[in-house]
Amino acid sequence: MVAAPRARLTRSSSLGSVSRPRAETSRGLANSARAPAEPPARKHRRVSFTRAAYPRPREGSRRFDLFTELHAHLPCGSLRAVDELLAEITAGRLEPIYVLHSEHPILLERVIAAIRDAVVPPAARGFNYDVVEGKPTGARIVALAQTLPMMAQRRMIYVRDLSAMAADEAEPLLAYLARPNPSTVVVAVAAKIDKRIKLYGTLARKGYLHVLEAPRQIAPWLRAEAKQQGVQLEPAAVTRLIDAVGDDLSRLALTVGQLGLYAGPRPVTSDDVDELVADTRERTVFELTDAIGAVDRVRALAAVGALCDQRESAVGVVVMLARHVRQMTLVHGLRDTGAPRGSWGSMLGVPPFVVDKLLAQARHYSPAALATATRRLANADRALKGDITLISTQATPVTPETPVTSDGSFTGPQIKALGRDLAERVVLEHLITDIIGLAA
Missing domain, CATH: 1.20.272.10 (Zinc Finger, Delta Prime; domain 3)
Structure with a gap:
């Protein structure tokens, strides 16, 4: 059975957002290896604007230079909320490949942990969970991905840094993308993404490339993080903490834990933030x-x-x-x-x-x-x-x-x-x- 294309989701999120090209139709895990060839990938389109909303300025003018620079930076495809992605994963709606990129390690850690928990139970990880360290090769990743799970429904391959792979080593992985093993979930982190490279362009077109971004509003994310850690933050403390730390989500989460230990059962105040968070x-x-x-x-x-x-x-x-x-x-x-x-x-x-x-x-x-x-x-x-x-x-x-x-x-x-x-x-x-x- 071929699933319907996923709808475009909204950007707002308490956790963050995922910049992801429009996905093409995907196969469920029930598909066999003899399934018919995958239909041609649907090309993702560049976001466009109406002439009335964003008219093209006269060439050679300052407005034209700004117009040109803007179009060079426009993202392709749609944006999905990170918590929406996590909801799909925990519900078992898994993709065969996830390539993740983010400037925020905490978002990477939580998405990877959610995929691992959904794919491989702790008791089965000895045989069905492989980590590719160092400089990976496409042949090694594909060999592991084609291995059948042992006494489990699925297995997971985690590649710590896909961007360390040489371009001439990617051909086996490119071939694998056309017909991935439905019983294996490959998760890879890419420290750098260059869509001019064939591998990343293909991953983007197929909807396997996910860029995890910080939420547009940090304060709701911080309040949700504090609640998850069992820490009460006064409104003034939320504002003060964001001013002190900025948008570094990993450091914010760590500092919330430290403030919780410092304040104990009482709510954390802005004075606590000033006392604990050093001037930088x-x-x-x-x-x-x-x-x-x-x-x-x-x-x-x-x-x-x-x-x-x-x-x-x-x-x-x-x-x-x-x-x-x-x-x-x-x-x-x-x-x-x-x-x-x-x-x-x-x-x-x-x-x-x-x-x-x-x-x-x-x-x-x-x-x-x-x-x-x-x-x-x-x-x-x-x-x-x-x-x-x-x-x-x-x-x-x-x-x-x-x-x-x-x-x-x-x-x-x-x-x-x-x-x-x-x-x-x-x-x-x-x-x-x-x-x-x-x-x-």
């Missing part, structure tokens, strides 16, 4: 960029002070600020061109939940203000590398003790008198005040 460069930089986006001068200056106390390079801070300003500028461009929101993350190089934050922050700064901020950042970069007098003079000096000239600018000799560390701090505080002053 990434955390403080995010606090700085978020404060600038929120036009919060006091919080931004506090973050600058923390970075200086951590002996962070002032030039490095300027580089991170320039990246954030560039992202807000690109948000304006994407919004003006009518680009689909689903593609913004790949264009900006950030997770989906950060896109929403950038959009809210960009509303505080006009494109003209961001262009001015970019010039001020360039001036600060040159100043920190030698010529302090290039710093903008629009902002009020941050402290009465700061040596300034009559027009409010810093001078080289006075900066040297302050000492390099204090001079860099003064420059950064002056720059932050200046940028926030550009907000609408």
